[in-house]
Amino acid sequence: MIVCVCNNVSDKAIRKAVEQSGVRTYIQLQRTTQTGTCCGKCTSCAKQVLKESVDAY
Numbered sequence: 339m340i341v342c343v344c345n346n347v348s349d350k351a352i353r354k355a356v357e358q359s360g361v362r363t364y365i366q367l368q369r370t371t372q373t374g375t376c377c378g379k380c381t382s383c384a385k386q387v388l389k390e391s392v393d394a395y
């Protein structure tokens with residue numbers, strides 16, 4: 339599913355950022371994927387997907 343519509347970032351892309359790019363924090367996710375850097379409406383969903391991805395890694 340697409341998490342960040344503005345920047346076309348999927349939950350899969352967030353998992354990949356955690357597994358392959360060492361992303362662990364929301365700031366790192368923003369820098370790596372641009373998630374949440376436009377309208378910001380995806381912030382809470384993106385943080386949840388990030389947490390689940392880090393916990394599962």
Ligand code: FES
Binds near residue numbers: 342373374375380381
């Ligand atoms: Fe993510 Fe707009 S939907 S910044």
